[in-house]
Amino acid sequence: MLETYSRLAAQALRDEPPTETQARWILDGDDVALLPLLHAAYVPRERHFGRKVMVHVLNNVQNGLCPEDCGYCAQNRDSKAAIRKYAMKSDDEIFAAAEVAARAGATRYCMVLSGRSPTLDRTKKLADLVRGVKSRWPIEVCISVGFIDDDQARILAEAGLDRLNHNLNTSEEHYGAICSTHGYADRVNTILTAKRHGIQSCSGIILGMGETSADVVELALRLRELEVPSIPVNFLIPIEGNRVVVDGSLTPERCLRALALMRLVNPRAEIRAAGGREGHLRALGALALWPANSLFVDGYLTTRGDATRETYRMIRDAGFEIDGNPACDREAFDGEKTGDFRLPGDPDSLLRPDVARSTRGVG
Numbered sequence: 001m002l003e004t005y006s007r008l009a010a011q012a013l014r015d016e017p018p019t020e021t022q023a024r025w026i027l028d029g030d031d032v033a034l035l036p037l038l039h040a041a042y043v044p045r046e047r048h049f050g051r052k053v054m055v056h057v058l059n060n061v062q063n064g065l066c067p068e069d070c071g072y073c074a075q076n077r078d079s080k081a082a083i084r085k086y087a088m089k090s091d092d093e094i095f096a097a098a099e100v101a102a103r104a105g106a107t108r109y110c111m112v113l114s115g116r117s118p119t120l121d122r123t124k125k126l127a128d129l130v131r132g133v134k135s136r137w138p139i140e141v142c143i144s145v146g147f148i149d150d151d152q153a154r155i156l157a158e159a160g161l162d163r164l165n166h167n168l169n170t171s172e173e174h175y176g177a178i179c180s181t182h183g184y185a186d187r188v189n190t191i192l193t194a195k196r197h198g199i200q201s202c203s204g205i206i207l208g209m210g211e212t213s214a215d216v217v218e219l220a221l222r223l224r225e226l227e228v229p230s231i232p233v234n235f236l237i238p239i240e241g242n243r244v245v246v247d248g249s250l251t252p253e254r255c256l257r258a259l260a261l262m263r264l265v266n267p268r269a270e271i272r273a274a275g276g277r278e279g280h281l282r283a284l285g286a287l288a289l290w291p292a293n294s295l296f297v298d299g300y301l302t303t304r305g306d307a308t309r310e311t312y313r314m315i316r317d318a319g320f321e322i323d324g325n326p327a328c329d330r331e332a333f334d335g336e337k338t339g340d341f342r343l344p345g346d347p348d349s350l351l352r353p354d355v356a357r358s359t360r361g362v363g
């Protein structure tokens with residue numbers, strides 16, 4: 001049986017994706033043993049990234065007010081989610097958040113703007129922000145701005161933009177179930193446009209939106225075909241008021257199998273255990289680091305996530321290291337010394353309230 005896993009790892013080292021049958025087995029096989037599968041995915045991860053973990057910090061630079069209807073997104077035009085809508089943040093706010101990300105040792109700072117596509121003026125403004133961040137701190141910059149054409153891509157490439165995020169989210173066949181205002185081909189076009197201009201693309205999936213395993217396999221293979229170098233694997237966060245809410249398929253094991261599949265299909269790509277990892281992977285969160293070599297810290301666009309210190313502690317406890325930037329304030333984030341004891345909640349109360357002796361009136 002272990003031969004099956006060794007074969008998958010060997011294929012990945014040769015840059016050969018799993019066959020369709022192997023891919024479906026990884027997601028659905030009754031006889032899959034999780035730890036050997038994760039180890040098979042770890043083999044190419046280790047070859048290409050060692051034990052390093054890249055860390056991304058998101059800044060939701062413009063929230064809500066979007067004319068599109070992506071059903072999973074709290075910023076979509078029809079969502080009833082209780083979010084605060086705001087136009088683009090000021091330069092000062094954007095630079096201040098970039099500094100926080102750089103000092104936290106993040107590999108990349110991701111500025112995300114809601115909307116279908118930026119105007120040319122907005123694109124030039126974003127180009128200035130990219131230059132501004134990169135001239136101040138040694139951190140890579142990624143933006144997510146919807147669709148871009150050649151003119152917009154040229155402006156952003158000239159500014160030194162490292163990456164453009166534009167998720168495919170699901171398979172071509174399932175796309176109509178999550179969005180009606182644009183199509184899958186529009187998204188593929190933007191990835192190809194960025195690529196033509198030398199901007200790396202970051203494009204991934206959201207799991208838990210009613211997709212089948214065949215959809216997941218199709219998307220993993222499509223991302224490989226598009227040679228996407230950065231793949232976020234998101235796990236849908238259920239937000240009240242959105243049309244598409246989590247479909248109940250996401251056990252921690254399903255999430256880990258999907259991460260392993262994404263790594264084995266795309267052995268050289270940066271695979272990110274992205275939005276929703278905390279809530280869906282739960283106690284198995286650290287196991288994501290075997291297939292994935294990248295994480296977000298400090299939450300997502302509209303929802304909370306684990307804080308930087310907590311995530312760094314998980315990375316170190318699992319025996320991995322943070323692939324940060326030189327501006328990192330090491331002392332602030334080096335965390336507990338080996339052997340330190342930590343309990344969530346009030347640090348002054350170790351005893352359970354039902355066994356603690358009252359100290360009122362003592363002394």
Ligand code: SF4
Binds near residue numbers: 076113116
């Ligand atoms: S995912 Fe982007 S394009 Fe779609 S509704 Fe949300 S902000 Fe708008």
